[in-house]
Amino acid sequence: MEDCLNVLLKRRSIRSFKEDPVPDEIIHKILRAAQYAPSSWNRQPWKFIIIKDKQKLKKISSFLPYGKFLSNAPLAIAIISSEKESDLWLIDGSAATENLMLAAECYGLGTCWIAESDNNEIKKILEIPEEYHIITITPLGYPASKPRIPERKNIEDITFSEKFGLKYFKND
Numbered sequence: 688m689e690d691c692l693n694v695l696l697k698r699r700s701i702r703s704f705k706e707d708p709v710p711d712e713i714i715h716k717i718l719r720a721a722q723y724a725p726s727s728w729n730r731q732p733w734k735f736i737i738i739k740d741k742q743k744l745k746k747i748s749s750f751l752p753y754g755k756f757l758s759n760a761p762l763a764i765a766i767i768s769s770e771k772e773s774d775l776w777l778i779d780g781s782a783a784t785e786n787l788m789l790a791a792e793c794y795g796l797g798t799c800w801i802a803e804s805d806n807n808e809i810k811k812i813l814e815i816p817e818e819y820h821i822i823t824i825t826p827l828g829y830p831a832s833k834p835r836i837p838e839r840k841n842i843e844d845i846t847f848s849e850k851f852g853l854k855y856f857k858n859d
């Protein structure tokens with residue numbers, strides 16, 4: 688229990704990476720964890736694209752306004768989800784993404800959710816069929832440094848009892 692919670696608390700968004708390659712066995716294990724995410728009617732509408740080609744990573748990062756650092760990682764994984772397979776493709780794909788990121792943390796690997804990844808130019812580069820949306824493209828690699836923990840809101844301020852606004856936990 689302790690170890691599991693620690694993984695959740697220790698995960699940080701990583702934006703700088705060592706050059707060390709990530710073994711395929713580990714990539715496989717991380718994707719297996721992603722695959723075990725819950726999905727509506729167990730439809731599993733996701734697919735994964737592993738991107739290692741440096742030129743491709745650089746080109747993709749040029750279309751990511753907040754993800755220029757993508758090309759500094761040894762590889763990236765695009766998590767894509769099909770609107771034909773599930774009307775809840777965004778939620779399903781997001782659950783898989785979070786599982787993937789937490790599993791990566793278990794192996795000492797860094798990831799970062801990058802917004803605005805569902806871009807037509809990027810879809811063209813990766814030859815992604817029309818019906819798929821890109822949930823995100825996360826870099827994957829061993830962190831070059833561990834960033835400070837971005838502050839969280841107080842549990843006391845965001846948890847209510849029976850109705851909105853009535854605090855469940857009292858502030859000290």
Ligand SMILES: Cc1cc2nc3c(=O)[nH]c(=O)nc-3n(C[C@H](O)[C@H](O)[C@H](O)COP(=O)(O)O)c2cc1C
Nearest residue numbers: 698699700701702753754799800801802803836837
């Ligand atoms: C939907 C979503 C989109 C995000 N987009 C970006 C992004 O484009 N670029 C980036 O550097 N971080 C992005 N992040 C990472 C957040 O900035 C980060 O999760 C937040 O600051 C908390 O930090 P932590 O992940 O280290 O706990 C995104 C996170 C989520 C969940």
